[in-house]
Amino acid sequence: MKRRDVLALALPGAAAQAIAATAAPAARAMPAPWRIFAVTYRGRTDVERGFADYFAARALPVEITWRDIALDPARLPAVVDEIRRARPHLVHTWGTGVTLGVAGRWDAPDDGRHVRDLPVVFSLVASPVGAGIVPDVHAPGRPVTGVSHVASLAVQLQTMASYRPFRAVGMLHSPNEPNSAAVLKELQALGRQRGIAVLARPFHVNAGGQPIPAGAPELVRQLRSDGAEWLYMPPDSFLSTQARDIVVPAALALGLPAFASTEQLMSAGALLGLVSRYYNVGQFAAYKAERILAGKVPADRIPVETLTRFSLQIDLGVARRLGVLPPLEMFNYAELIGDAGKASLP
Amino acid sequence: MSAARTEPQRLQSRLVATILAAVMLGMLGVTWATQHALQDLLRPELQRKAGVVGGSVGELVGKALDHGLELPELAGVAAHLDAVRREHPELAWIALRDDAGAVLFSSGRDDGTRGVAVPVVHLGRPVGAVETQVSDAWIRHILLEAALDLGVVFVVAIFLTRELLHTFVGAGAAASTGTADGAPVLARLRLPLFLFMLAEESTRAFLPGFAKALAPAGSALSPDLLAALPIVAFMLVVALGQPVLATWSERAGARRILLRGALLGVAGSAGAALAAHVGTFIAWRGLCGLGYGMVFVAGQGLVLQHTTAAGRTRGFALFVGAIMAAAVCGPPIGGMLAEHLGPRAGFGLAAAFAAAAWLAARGLPADGSHASPAPPAPAPRDYARVFAQGRFLWVTALAAVPAKLVLAGSVFYLVPLYVAAAGASPSVAGRAMMLYAVALVLVLPRATHWVERGVPLARMVGAGLCVSALGGFALLAGDGVLPVYLVTALLGLGQGLSIAAQSSLLSQVCAAEIAAHGSGPAFGAYRLLERLGNASGPVVAGAFAMLAGPSSAFVAMAALVLACGLSFLLLARRAAP
DSSP, X not given: OOHXXXXXXXXXXXXXXXXXXXXXXXXXXXXXXXXXXXXXXXXXXXXXXXXXXXXXXXXXXXXXEXXXXXXXXXXXXXXXXXXXXXXXXXXXXXXXXXXXXXXXXXXXXOOSSSOOSSOEEEEOOSOTTTXXXXXXXXXXXXXXXXXXXXXXXXXXXXXXXXXXXXXXXXXXXXXXXXHHHHHHHXXXXXXXXXXXXXXXXXXXXXXXXXXXXXTHHHHHHHHHHTTOSEEEEOSOHHHHHHIIIIIHHHHHHTTOOEXXXXXXXXXXXXXXXXXXXXXXXXXXXXXXXXXXXXXXXOGGGSOOEEOSOOEEEEEHHHHHHHTOOOBGGGGGTOXXXXXXXXXXXX | OGGXXXXXXXXXXXXXXXXXXXXXXXXXXXXXXXHHHHHHHHHHHHHHHHHHHHHHHHHHHHHHHHTTOOGGGOBSHHHHHHHHHHHOTTEEEEEEEETTOOEEEEEEOOOSSOOEEEEEEETTEEEEEEXXXXXXXXXXXXXXXXXXXXXXXXXXXXXXXXXXXXXXXXXXHHHHHTOSSSHHHHHHHHHHHHHHHHHHHTTTTTHHHHHHHHSOTTOSSOHHHHHHHHHHHHHXXXXXXHHHHHXXXXXXXXXXXXXXXXXXXXXXXXXXXXXXXXXXXXXXXXXXXXXXXXXXHHHHHXXXXXXXXXXXXXXXXXXXXXXXXXXXXXXXXXXXXXXXXXXXXXXXXXXXXXXXXXXXXXXXXXXXXXXXXXXXXXXXXXHHHHHTOHHHHHHIIIIIHHHHHHIIIIIIIIHHHHHHHTTOOHHHHHHHHHHHHHHHHHHHHXXXXXXXXXXXXXXXXXHHHHHHHHGGGHHHHOOSSHHXXXXXXXXXXXXXXHHHHHHHHHHHHTHHHHHHHOHHHHHHXXXXXXXXXXXXXXXHHHHHHHHHHHHHHHHHHHHHHHHHHHHHHHHHHHHOO
C-alpha cells in the first residue's frame, strides 16, 4: 500500500479527503481511463454532478457510462446484465433501491442476477446495514462501500423538538422499501424511549405491490387527525418523488409542519430539515471510488461513511405560512431559505 | 511532659509561636487587601462583560430582523435569554426592549437598578435594546468564595509552617539536647512522611471526578460506580498488602522500603496523570496503594526501631501528626490546582510531592542491624480465633468498619462527585475535606483527654459514630454545597470522638485474648477489617449513588452508619465489660 493510502485510512472522512486532495494522484500517468457505470433512479442529480466534478477537478481519467431506470425498478435487471457483460472498473449507484437491485443483499446467495465481483460505490443509502447491503459499515465484507447521507434519527428528533416540542410524529412511507421499514422500526424504538407517539401510514400500492400516489393527501389528513404535530419524511425513494406535488402541499394545507431528512425532501417545501448536501455526498463517493481505482485499496476495506457535517435548513416562507417562526437561537446556525419578508406581504 | 521541659524546648515553643503569629498576621493582611481590591474591581469588570453578552444577544436578534422578522413576533426569545443566564450566572436579569422602551421578553428578576443597555440595530437604525443587570448576589458569592479560598490558604499556611518548624527546629533541638531515644531520626522522618501523605491527600478532591470522566461511553458499569473503583483498588492494596509488607520491611530494611514506596508513589501518580483509560488509571492507583502501604509500614517500622517503649507513644503521635497535617493541607491544595490547571496537573503535583518525599527520605540514616523486630503478622488461625469473639465483632463490625465505610464512601468518594454534580469546582470539595481534617485535629486531643479522665469508652465510640452520621441528613434539607460542609465537619467531629476511644476499648474487650496471645492478633485483625471497610465504602456509596443519585446516597450512608451506631450503643450494656 502506498504511503498516502495509509494516511487516508488512518483519518476519517473529511480530513482524509483534504489529505488525499493535496497528494498528487498516482493515476495521472495512466494512459487508459477507468470505466465507471453510474446507475441513477430518477436521472442525474447533484450527487452525480459532485461525483463527476470530483474526477474532473483532480484530472483523473474516467469514462462514465450513465444508466437511468426512471423510477422503474423493473428496468434494473437489464442494466445489471449490461454491467456484467461490460465489466467496468467500478459501479456507482444512487439510493437504496438501485444499490440493492445492482449489488443484492450481502447475505443472499449469488443467483447470477447481481454484480458480485466488481467494486460498487453507492450514494444516498440511508441505512446500508438495515437494508442488508453490508453487514457492518466499518467492515463491508464485500466489494461494496459508499456514502450515507442521513443524520442519526435521534439527532433529527432532537432538531424537530428544539424547533417545536411535540408528543406525536407522523410518518408516510413506502411499504416496499426496506430502508423505510428500518427507519420506522428505529423511530418507534426512539419514540418508546422518549414517550413520543409514532403514527405511521404506508402509501397505497398497486396490484404489483408498487406504491402509488393516489390517496396520499387522505393519508396525511389521517395522520393529522390522529394527533401528529410533525410530518417526518424519511429518506424514502418513492416519497421523494411525491413530496413536492402531493405530500408536502397536503401537509401545509392542514397546518402540519414537515421535517426533511434529505436535501431533496427539503427542497420539496418542508419547514425544517437536517440534510447532507447531495453535491458533497457525490464528491465523497467519488473520493472513495478514487481510493479503489487509483489507490488500489480493496473496496471491502473501505468503510461506509456519512458526511461529518449536516446543514440545518429552515424555509422561512413555509414558517410564515404555518405561523411557526423558528426559535431565535436557530438564527445562529441555521441556513435560512425562502423569503420571509416577501411571504409576510399580503 | 511539661514539667520536664528543658530550656531549649521552651525556646523552641516560643519560636514556633512567634513565627506562627507572624504568618497569621501576614495572611490576615493579605486577605483584607484582596477583598478590597476585588470589591473595587469586580463590579466594573462584570458590567463590561454583561455589555458584551448583551451585545451578542442583540446581534442575534438583528440577524432575525434581517430575515424580515419583527421584534414582537420573535419566537423562543425567553428560552434563549434563560440559556444565556444559565451560561452567565453573574447576570440577574436580561431583557429585550422595543424602541419605545417596553420590555418584550426577559429572563430573571428586574431589581430596578439601571443595567447595561446595548442597542439592537436593523438597517442602520436602532430598533430596540438588550439590557442586562449584574447580580449583587453573584458578586457576594464571588467575594465569599474568594474569602473562603483565602481562609483555606490561611489554614494550610499555618499547618505547613508548623510542619516545617517541627522538621527544622525539632531536628536541631533534639540534636542539641542529645537525647538517646532516636529523636533526631524521628524528626527527620516527619518531613518525608508528611510530603508523601500530602501527595496522596492532594488528589482526593478531584480523583473520583477524573475517573468518572475517563469512563467509556456505553460501559456496562455505571460511571458513578466506575468512579469508585480507583479508590477501592488503592484501599484494597493497602489493606491486603499490610501484613506482607510489614514482614518484608523488617527483613529488607525500613529506610529502603520507604524510599522504594516513595518512588512507586511517583510512578503511580505520574501514570495516573497520563492515563487515557479508566482501566489503566485504576491500575496506576493500585500502584499508588502499594507505595502508600510500603511508606506507611516502613514509617511505623522506623518509629519502632528508633524509640524505646517509653518514647513510643510520642513517636506514633509524630507519625499521626504528619498524616493529619497532610490531610488538612492536601485536599485544598490539590483542589485549587485542579480547578485552575485540571486534574492531570493535580496528579502531576502529587508525583512532585512524592518525589520530594523521596528526596527528603534519603537523609534518613542507613538501615542498621539493630532493628527491633515488629510483632509477627497474625496467622489464619489467629484470625479465626479473634473473629469468633463476639465482643471483638461488636467493636469492629458495628463501630470500626462503619466509621471507615462512611469516611471513604461519603468523604473521599461522594463529596467530590456531589460537588462536581452541583456545578462547583474541586476546590470546594478540597475545602470540605479540609474541614473534616481540621475538625478531627481539633477534637482528637480533647477526646483523648476525656479517655484519660475515664469517660466510658463504649459511650464515646457509639456517640462519635452517631455524630459522624448526622451530617448526611443535611442533604434532606437542601441541595447546593453547604450541606456538604456539614457532612464533613460532623464526620470529623464524630470520628475524633470515636477514634480516641476505639483502640482502648478494643484492648478492654479483648483483654483475655491479649493476655493469652499478645496484642498482635487482635489489633492485626482489627486493622485489617478497618481497611477493608475503607475499601468497601466507595462501592456501597457508589451503589447508592447509582440507584438514587449522590444526594440520596449521602442520606443512605448516614442512615446505615446511624443504625450501626445505635445498635452498638444498645448492645453496649451487654457487651461492655
